[in-house]
Amino acid sequence: MVEGDLSAKAHDGPVVSFEHVAKVYGEGEMAVRALDDVSFDIYEGEFVAVMGSSGSGKSTTMNILGCLDTPTHGRYLFRGVDVKTLTRDQRALLRRHYLGFVFQGFNLLSRTTALENLELPLIYRRISKSGRRDMAMEALHAVGLENREHHTAAELSGGQQQRVAIARAMVTSPSLLLADEPTGNLDTARSQEIMELLAKLNAENGLTIVLVTHEEDMAAFAGRRLEFRDGNIVHESKSQAA
């Protein structure tokens, strides 16, 4: 259903767009306006860096982009379809087939091995057992963890967990990769490596990437930059790299 809806529309417009999106958590006195009035379009093949101080609404934006949360006001369109109109199941299928998500807190299954963590999205995609294994191993290899496949997530260091999370987001070859500070726990060299990998996927496979980062160095890989403050985009720029 969702596959049909979304792919059949040989969509020329933006992959995702926010139209005056606001997100309010809580009610009355306690209400927090995490996003105030945010509008942007992201096109196929773009590599966008989202920056801003802590609490400025970056993760909130990512959650909405990832169809995990919905705007309080305004519209979020995924390939022209208002996500709010989709059912829970349709949103699940959309995540399954189009999105890869690297969470700020990794969100791995902690008592599950690295390999099994990577297989999970493939299982939901009904990839055969052998295909699944190959794809998972390849993704592990790409993040330099091929010798840690049988360690559970809890047995891995923070940086290693982060790399498994990145591998899990990429293993399904999504069309949109959402990464919330994926290199936060990595040393410079490793971060650089990961960023080069993302840049390569972006350049060669046309993978659309939205990346939240605090670091200039990382943002430099992106072709475009959105800067948040207090739930609004305060600055938008195209970098020379694009």
Next chain:
Amino acid sequence: MIGNILLLSMREIRRNVLRSILTTLGIVIGVAAVIVVVTLGAGTKAQVQTEISKLGSTMLTVFPGQRRRSGAAQSAPPFEIEDVNALRRETVMLSSVAPMSIQRQMVVYGNGNRRSQVVGTDREFVNVRNWDLEAGRLFSAAEEQTGKPVCIIGQTVKTELFKDEPYMGNVLRINKASCEVIGLLEPKGQVMFSGDQDDVVVVPIKYFQRRIAGNTNVDQIYVAALDDSLVDAAQAEVEVIMRERRPSQPGAEDLFSVRGVQEMSTAFQSSTAVMTGFLSAIAAISLLVGGIGIMNIMLVSVTERTREIGIRMAIGAREKEVLLQFLVEAAMLAGLGGLVGIIIGLAGAMALAPLLNVPFIIQPDMMIMAFVFSALVGVVFGYMPARNAARLDPIDALRHE
């Protein structure tokens, strides 16, 4: 898809082996109890059936008067040999008819003696009871006619009284009478309701009447139907003839009664029914407790794994798949518990069967039923927790600590 879900569930169960075992304990006990009950029940039933066929499944016993449960026999005139002859003459459904008078008497040979069953009957006895001779011969017509002091002994009498001495042609003393041994019956063994069948001395009815009972009565008449399927018809035939021979007041009870061997086992079977009912109640209760245990642990599991559920949803699991995963997990837990229960139950039944002196009979259909039922318990009691899991909001679930 179901294959993948089985895989995911299996991984989850493996991760919590100890907890899984404890969770399923109720189911294990319940199923084990069921298996023990049905296995031993089947063994007992088979045992009863063999006993019945030992006695002869086509055999009917005719008593004078009504036999009451209280034991108080209605006063009715005893049978005489003419009643036996009438049945022989006038029936077509019977293969054989034999008079049967029985008394427990002291039987003496040399220095040995024992109280044995002394049976007065005739040649037809071996046909009615389906009981052949191992050695020697039956009474001749002349011996029966004159009530000659001859006897045929059972295996117990032979071993207890004659030991290794030759028995054939030797003389036994019964009470104040004596008789010459002319034959030996085949071993028949223990029968549940009548004790040792082989502890018997068989004499011609006429001799019995004259020298042992001191009357002309025939205590009971044994008849055998031509075929298993004709037992009821044979009984009806016997009843018609006997009613004619000993008419009762209209509306009053018959002055005789006919009983099959099957009926003798009903009392026994009703006592096992109580036992079965009791154990089945235990089984039902422990299955219920087991089900609640599974529900409880699945609810805990869903709460513990809220974040995991959020992650699964975030990477594309649908409501249905989360529901199915938890349901399958519950069913698998319960099913594994059932499997362990079946094994323990079989082992228990195997150990108990020789103690109860019944054969150990495996019943595959009951085992399949027990397995399916326990998996079903998992599904039923796992549904609520699974639904709770499936209805979680992905973003809330992800934020859960």
